[in-house]
Amino acid sequence: MRHYVGGEFDASGVPFPLVDPVTGRTAGAVPEASRELVDRAVTAARAALRGPWSAWSPGERSQLLHRIADGIEARFEEFSAAECADTGKPRELASTVDIPRAVANFRSYADLLAGRAERSWHTPTPDGRGALNYTVRKPLGVVAVVSPWNLPLLLLTWKVAPALATGNTVVAKPSELTPATACLLAEVMAQAGVPAGVFNLVHGRGPDAAGQWLTEHPGVDAVAFTGASRTGTEIMRAAAARLAPVSFELGGKNAGLVFADADLQEAVAGTLRSAFTHSGQVCLCTERVYVERPVFDAFAAALAVGAKELSGYGPMVSAAHRDKVLGHLERAAADGGEVLAGGGVPRFGDERDGGFWVEPTVLAGLPEDHPAVRDEIFGPVVHLTPFDTEEEALTVANAGPYGLAATVWTGDVRRAHRVAPALDVGIAWVNTWNLRDLRTPFGGVKASGIGREGGDHSLDFFSEPMNVCVKL
Ligand code: NAD
Ligand code: 6OD
Numbered sequence: 447m448r449h450y451v452g453g454e455f456d457a458s459g460v461p462f463p464l465v466d467p468v469t470g471r472t473a474g475a476v477p478e479a480s481r482e483l484v485d486r487a488v489t490a491a492r493a494a495l496r497g498p499w500s501a502w503s504p505g506e507r508s509q510l511l512h513r514i515a516d517g518i519e520a521r522f523e524e525f526s527a528a529e530c531a532d533t534g535k536p537r538e539l540a541s542t543v544d545i546p547r548a549v550a551n552f553r554s555y556a557d558l559l560a561g562r563a564e565r566s567w568h569t570p571t572p573d574g575r576g577a578l579n580y581t582v583r584k585p586l587g588v589v590a591v592v593s594p595w596n597l598p599l600l601l602l603t604w605k606v607a608p609a610l611a612t613g614n615t616v617v618a619k620p621s622e623l624t625p626a627t628a629c630l631l632a633e634v635m636a637q638a639g640v641p642a643g644v645f646n647l648v649h650g651r652g653p654d655a656a657g658q659w660l661t662e663h664p665g666v667d668a669v670a671f672t673g674a675s676r677t678g679t680e681i682m683r684a685a686a687a688r689l690a691p692v693s694f695e696l697g698g699k700n701a702g703l704v705f706a707d708a709d710l711q712e713a714v715a716g717t718l719r720s721a722f723t724h725s726g727q728v729c730l731c732t733e734r735v736y737v738e739r740p741v742f743d744a745f746a747a748a749l750a751v752g753a754k755e756l757s758g759y760g761p762m763v764s765a766a767h768r769d770k771v772l773g774h775l776e777r778a779a780a781d782g783g784e785v786l787a788g789g790g791v792p793r794f795g796d797e798r799d800g801g802f803w804v805e806p807t808v809l810a811g812l813p814e815d816h817p818a819v820r821d822e823i824f825g826p827v828v829h830l831t832p833f834d835t836e837e838e839a840l841t842v843a844n845a846g847p848y849g850l851a852a853t854v855w856t857g858d859v860r861r862a863h864r865v866a867p868a869l870d871v872g873i874a875w876v877n878t879w880n881l882r883d884l885r886t887p888f889g890g891v892k893a894s895g896i897g898r899e900g901g902d903h904s905l906d907f908f909s910e911p912m913n914v915c916v917k918l
Contacts, residue, residue, distance in 0.1 A: 447476040447625055449483060449649055450632035452490030453642025458483060459649075462622070467534030467761045470800035476625045479648040479656040484617075487646040488665040491588040491615035494643030499615065504559050507611055510638060511556035514607075515549045517634035528626035529599060534761045534801065535724055544600050548627075551603040554884040555611040558901060564911075571917070578916045583909040585613035586691065587667030590660045592652075592681070593628075594673045595621035595763050596727045596824075602628055605670040605693075608904035610644065617646045617666070619656050623763055625649050652677060664688055668908070671695070672729075675848075675893045682896075693907050694896040695729065695889055697822045698850030701843040702735040703865065704745055705836075705856040712877065713855035714748040718756070720853055720879035721828035722806045725759050730851045730873070730880050734819055734829050736839050742832040746786055746810060749830070753787035753806040761802040762825060768802035771825035775807060778818040778829075784811040788826070820846060836865065844870040850890035853879050872898070 447464075448455040459477035466473040479487075502510075518525060522545055529540040566580035589609045593602045602620055609616050620628040628647055635645045650656025661669050662684035669685050671678060672695040685692050702720060704713045720732040737745045762768040775789055788807030793799060810830040812819050819829050833839045843852055851873040854865050866874040872890040875881060882888075885901030897907055 447474065447629050447649065448632075449477065449479055449487070450629075450636070450645070450647040451483065451487045452493075452646065453636070455632070456483065462651075464532065464623075464625070465764065466531065466801070467763050468801045469797045470765065470802065471797075473531060476622070476649045479650040481659050484648050484656050484659040484663065487617045487648050488588060488660070488663050490643035491617050491646055492665055494615045494641060495585070495587060497641060497643070499641045499644050500613070502613065504562070507613065508556040508560045510640065511552045511559070511607060511611060513638040514634055514640070515552035515556070517638050518545065518549050518552070518631070521630060521634070525599065525627055525630055528630055529624075532598060532624035532626045533595065533763055536758055536760050538758070539724060539760070544597055547597075548599040548603040550884060551600070551607045554901075555607040555905070558885070558905060559611045562902075562905065569915070575918045577918055580914055582912050582914060583612065584912055585615075586908060586910055587614060588665055589614045589616050589908065590663070590666045590669045591616055591618040592657055592661060592669065592671045592673065593618070593620050595623040596724065596729070598624035599627035599631065601672050601695075602631070604899060605672070605904075606631075606645065608899075609670065609908045610640075612905055612909040614668075614908055615644045615646075617648060617660055619648050619650065619660055622649065622651045653680070658684070661685065662687070666690060668692070670907075678896075691907070692896060693899060695899065696850075696893060696895045697824075697848060698729050698890060698894050699734065699820065699822050699846055699848045700730060700732050700851045700853070700871075701869075702732040702853045703839050703843055703855065704735060704737040704741065705839075705854075705858070705861060706738040706740045707857040707861070708741075708855035708877075709857060710741060710745060710748070714745060714752055716853065716855065716877070716879050717749055717828070718752045722753065722756055722759060722826050723880070725762065725804065725806070726826040726828075727763065727824055728880075731824075732828060732853060732879070733823055734831065736831050736833045736842055738839075739832045739834055742830070746808070746830050749828075750786035750808050753808050756806045759806060759826065761798075762804055763802070765802055767824070768804060771804050771823055771827065774818045774821075774823050774825075774827060775804075778809050778812060778816070781816060782811065783809045783816070783818065783829075786810055786830070814842060814845065822848065836861065840865065840868055847893040848890065849892040850894035851875070
C-alpha cells in the first residue's frame with residue numbers, strides 16, 4: 447500500500463492497520479499521509495497542469511482512458527480480490543459490479559469525450575459584419591477526489607475518469623478502510639502513460655488528516671466527494687473559504703412504494719435486491735418500504751421469507767459500522783418494532799464469528815419519526831409500513847432530509863408516470879432498481895447531494911465553459 451505523488455510511489459507515513467471485515471483480523475497496513483505529503487501531491491498536480499498534459503487533445507485523452515480501462519481488465523482478478531479483501535463483499539459482487547463498472551466508467555467517458563461538441567452563434571452587429579461566438583471548455587485545474595468505502599473503485603473512477611477526460615489533474619484520497627484498489631489503479635495509471643503528477647494518490651483518514659488537509663488546501667480548485675452528508679458539510683465549509691466548486695453525492699434514506707396493482711413476486715424480488723445488495727451498504731439501497739394495505743401482509747410475509755433465505759451475503763465494513771447498525775436494531779426492538787426476519791448476528795461456527803456480520807433484517811410497526819425509519823442505517827435493514835392512498839404514499843416517501851433515490855412498484859402505467867416524477871429524489875426507478883445507464887444524471891436532492899454526475903453532467907462539472915467572441 448503506497449501513496450503515488452508526482453509519478454513516484456511513496457510509502458512514507460505512520461502505518462495504520464487494515465482489518466478484514468469477514469474475520470475481524472488485522473490484514474495489513476496502509477501508511478497515513480503527512481500534511482507535507484498532501485501538500486506535495488497538490489504541488490505536483492499543479493505543476494502537471496502546466497506541463498505537456500495541457501497540450502493533450504481530447505482524442506489523446508480519450509485513448510488514454512481506454513488504456514487505463516485495458517489496464518484494469520488485464521489485472522481483473524487482482525482488482526476483484528483486493529476489493530473483496532478490503533470490503534468483505536462477496537467475490538461475485540466485485541467481479542460483476544465493482545470492477546466491470548470501473549472499466550466501464552473509463553470507457554464511457556472516453557467515448558463521450560470523443561463525440562463531444564460545443565455550440566456557436568453568429569451575432570449580428572450594427573456594421574453588418576457580425577461576430578462569431580463559440581464556447582471552449584477548460585479544465586477546472588487541480589481536483590480533489592474523496593471517496594467512500596462501499597464501492598471503492600467504482601466510486602473513485604466515477605469521478606477520476608471524467609476529471610481526467612476534461613484535462614484536470616487529480617489528487618485522490620480513498621477511504622482509509624478500503625485503499626487497496628486505489629493503489630492498483632495508480633500502478634495502472636503509471637503503466638498506461640498518465641504523465642507524472644496528473645494522477646496522485648494519498649492515503650489517510652478524514653478529519654485532521656489527509657481528507658481535511660486536501661479539501662481545505664488552497665491549491666485545490668474543486669472537490670468531488672462521495673460520502674456522508676455531515677462530511678459534505680465539513681468539506682463545503684472548507685471549499686467555501688476559497689469559493690471552490692463542489693460536487694457531492696451524499697447519504698440517503700431511500701423509499702420503495704409498492705402498490706396493490708404491482709406484480710407482487712417481482713416487487714418482492716426487487717426489494718430483496720434493493721434492500722440487501724452488498725448488505726445494504728450501497729447509497730441507493732432501499733431502507734423503508736411503503737406497501738398498499740391490501741397487499742401489505744402478503745408482501746411482508748414473502749419479503750421476510752426471502753430475507754431469511756438469503757445466503758452468500760457479506761459483513762459490515764468495520765466493527766464501528768456493525769455496532770451502529772446493531773444499535774439501530776436494538777433500539778427498534780426495544781421500542782416495539784416487529785422483527786419479521788433477522789435482527790441479530792449470524793453464527794457460523796468458524797473464523798467468521800470474529801467478523802462484522804449482521805443478518806438481513808425486516809422490521810415493521812415503527813412510527814415515521816423513529817430513528818430506524820428516519821435515519822440512514824446503511825446496513826441490511828428495511829422497514830415496512832402500510833399506506834392507504836397514493837397521496838399518503840407520496841407524502842411519507844417525500845418526508846425527511848434526504849432525496850437520493852426511490853423505487854415504485856406498480857402495474858398501472860399512468861400511476862407510474864404520475865408518481866415517479868412527483869418523488870423528491872434525483873433518481874426514481876419503476877419496476878426495477880439500480881438499472882444504470884452511465885450517461886444519465888446521477889445524484890440527489892436535499893441532504894443527498896449537490897450537482898449531478900454521469901455522462902455530460904460530469905464532463906460539465908469538471909470543465910469551465912468559456913466564450914470566445916470574434917468580430918468578423
Ligand atoms: P464518510 O463521509 O465518513 O467518508 C467518506 C470519505 O470522506 C472518506 O475517504 C473519509 O476519509 C473522508 N472524510 C471523512 N471526514 C472528512 C473530512 N472532515 N474532510 C475531508 N474528508 C473526510 O463516509 P463513509 O462512511 O466512507 O461512507 C458512507 C456514507 O457515504 C453514507 O452516508 C452513504 O450514504 C454515503 N454514500 C453516498 C453515495 C452517493 O452516491 N450518494 C455513495 C456511496 C456512499
Ligand atoms: O452505479 C453508480 O453509478 C453509482 N454511482 C452507484 C453509487 C452507489 C452508492 O453507494
